[in-house]
Amino acid sequence: MRSTGPDETLERAARRRGYSRVAGIDEVGRGPLAGPVTAAAVILDMARIPQGLNDSKKLSAPARNALSALIRESAEVGIAHATVAEIDSINILRASHLAMERAVAMLDPLPDFLLIDGNLVLRGLTIPAEAVIKGDTRSVSIAAASIVAKIARDRIMVDLAQQHPGYGWETNAGYPTKSHRLALQNLGATPHHRRSFKPVHNILYQDKSVNR
Incomplete structure (x- = not known):
């Protein structure tokens, strides 16, 4: 167990309750004036957790890029988006949850338990879940999701900038x-x-x- 930053406590607790496919969920892009909101769902291999996982905002750009590559090599990852049109139609909070739901749906087979960053459990999912306030600083799975989501969205915005x-x-x-x-x-x-x-x-x- 890590002494600083997120650790595996929540994942291991879920596994002790009988869940075997525990996914961390996070989103990025609620605050921007432009672009989609992006979410990721990550099921880590608990024997191959990349070192240095943390809230993506606390990491340098090179560290985020390196960790994103390691996560995508060693874990199961789903990344999804909600569009600007959806944000404007259903509001940013609901659009964020829609992106999260889509990211979870990309995992096959589906997770059997979700650790979701924030204080709300997604209403569109039937999978058991726990909302984790400041989850990207507490759970390695949520931290991993925050990293891959940010990298994915940043790349979209670089393309749009061109x-x-x-x-x-x-x-x-x-x-x-x-x-x-x-x-x-x-x-x-x-x-x-x-x-x-x-x-x-x-x-x-x-x-x-x-x-x-």
């Missing part, structure tokens, strides 16, 4: 940095901006000609 230069998505991943807000004012909203988010909505409301 199609829509000027917003800095290759570095800000769509989050509302000062430069991104300024670009939104000057360049207008792209099809990848979340219209239900206030800064984007305000731009469109103030000048509908910026919608492109």
Whole structure:
């Protein structure tokens, strides 16, 4: 067991209760003004847990990339998204849960127990689950999910940045940095901006000609 950072306590507790396929679930991308929300579900091989797992936000970019590769080599991984249209239609919280549900569904066979980052259990799942507040700092499986989800979403935003230069998505991943807000004012909203988010909505409301 690790002395700092997330450990296997929750996974081992679930296994003692008879569950054999315990998946950690996390999402990234609730806060950005643009791009999808991305979730991952990870079932770790408890005999091959990569060293250094932690909340993805606490890791350097090189560490996240290296760990993501190790996780995908040694664990079962499902990655899924909810689109900007879905975010605007059903709200960001529900869209985040939809992405999580899709990530779980990608695992075959399905997990028999879920450790979900946050304080809510997904309402669309029938699999037994436990919500874990600050789970990416407590559970190695959730930490692993946070890492692979962030890498996957960041890569999407880098690709989108090539199609829509000027917003800095290759570095800000769509989050509302000062430069991104300024670009939104000057360049207008792209099809990848979340219209239900206030800064984007305000731009469109103030000048509908910026919608492109």
